[in-house]
Amino acid sequence: xxxxxxxxxxxxxxDLVIAYISxxxxxxxxxxxxxxxxxxxxxxxxSDMIGKEYGTKMPSHNGRGFMYLLHPTPELWTHxxxxxxxxxxxADISFITTYLDLKPGSIILxxxxxxxxxxHSLARTIAPNGHLYTFEYHEERAKAAKQDFERHGxxxxxxxxxxxxxxxxxxxxxLVHAVFLDLPAPWDAIASAKxxxxxxxxxxxxxxxxxxxxxxxxxxxxxxxxxxxxxxFECLIRNQExxxxxxxxxxxxxxxIKVQQDKxxxxxxxxxxxxxxxxxxxxxxxxxxxxxSKTPTEAKGHTSYLTFATFLPVxxxxxxxxxxxxxxx
Ligand code: SAM
Numbered sequence: 001x002x003x004x005x006x007x008x009x010x011x012x013x014x015d016l017v018i019a020y021i022s023x024x025x026x027x028x029x030x031x032x033x034x035x036x037x038x039x040x041x042x043x044x045x046x047s048d049m050i051g052k053e054y055g056t057k058m059p060s061h062n063g064r065g066f067m068y069l070l071h072p073t074p075e076l077w078t079h080x081x082x083x084x085x086x087x088x089x090x091a092d093i094s095f096i097t098t099y100l101d102l103k104p105g106s107i108i109l110x111x112x113x114x115x116x117x118x119x120h121s122l123a124r125t126i127a128p129n130g131h132l133y134t135f136e137y138h139e140e141r142a143k144a145a146k147q148d149f150e151r152h153g154x155x156x157x158x159x160x161x162x163x164x165x166x167x168x169x170x171x172x173x174x175l176v177h178a179v180f181l182d183l184p185a186p187w188d189a190i191a192s193a194k195x196x197x198x199x200x201x202x203x204x205x206x207x208x209x210x211x212x213x214x215x216x217x218x219x220x221x222x223x224x225x226x227x228x229x230x231x232x233f234e235c236l237i238r239n240q241e242x243x244x245x246x247x248x249x250x251x252x253x254x255x256x257i258k259v260q261q262d263k264x265x266x267x268x269x270x271x272x273x274x275x276x277x278x279x280x281x282x283x284x285x286x287x288x289x290x291x292x293s294k295t296p297t298e299a300k301g302h303t304s305y306l307t308f309a310t311f312l313p314v315x316x317x318x319x320x321x322x323x324x325x326x327x328x329x
Pocket of ligand 1: 111119135136138163164166167183
């Protein structure tokens with residue numbers, strides 16, 4: 001079995017392979033010697049892929065093209081996961097992971113599980129001894145996510161529970177370091193999320209909401225429940241457009257102007273008579289190029305707003321408070 005937590009060298013029957021054709025074109029394949037995968041670059045027999053090393057450039061059986069056989073990672077899985085819902089993409093995933101201070105050993109609460117795109121990255125971050133409790137009220141989605149986590153060697157790290165967290169809450173107290181809510185109405189889950197935090201530690205929460213009205217309601221609820229440092233971010237990807245511009249020396253620039261002037265004179269002379277034009281001086285070599293980059297002013301690609309807040313521990317006495325402040329320093 002292929003695990004998302006370690007790398008193996010050779011592809012075996014039953015393994016997951018990410019067939020990489022280009023950044024925009026990848027497909028997950030589970031190796032079965034009876035199957036053949038066809039795409040516009042040809043026919044690829046699974047039996048030819050079994051026994052190859054992950055990373056191999058695989059020619060098609062009928063010689064029309066090739067693809068790469070990649071080992072799965074959470075990043076690649078996010079590209080190929082069957083979309084049972086809207087999912088989180090890498091820009092948001094990496095930002096949230098950093099801002100929630102997640103690391104090996106962290107205990108996290110997530111809802112809803114959706115297609116499990118974020119859960120895969122979370123599991124890799126908290127391994128080997130952390131835990132993810134993820135809640136999804138849609139039975140089929142919860143079942144499919146559980147199956148994916150088992151197939152991907154993550155089931156020891158993830159507990160999936162099928163429940164409506166608005167109505168039933170999370171049923172967890174004094175346990176988690178961080179909470180992530182990708183729900184239509186996160187404010188209905190904040191009271192229960194608050195109880196799930198380790199009560200004697202500082203914790204972090206993030207609500208992922210596409211509309212600003214949802215952000216406003218989430219902020220109001222976080223504030224009401226005593227969360228502090230409430231901040232909102234939006235993660236947008238801006239492409240850098242790279243161009244080359246020629247860099248002329250003064251000599252070449254003068255020569256270029258002369259060429260242009262000569263061309264103009266030649267045209268004038270040709271117009272006046274049919275006589276031959278004088279030979280123009282030429283720039284002997286192309287000037288060296290300088291690479292410059294330009295950022296388009298408008299950044300597209302809104303996914304959701306990320307609202308972060310901090311849970312403050314419940315402390316009994318002044319000594320404990322001073323200890324916590326020292327811990328922060
Ligand atoms: N973050 C996920 C990912 O990266 O794949 C996608 C989450 S999806 C946008 C939101 C999920 O929340 C849906 O699958 C939905 O069924 C679930 N959901 C909505 N309301 C819920 C509730 N009250 N309790 C539990 N899950 C809920």
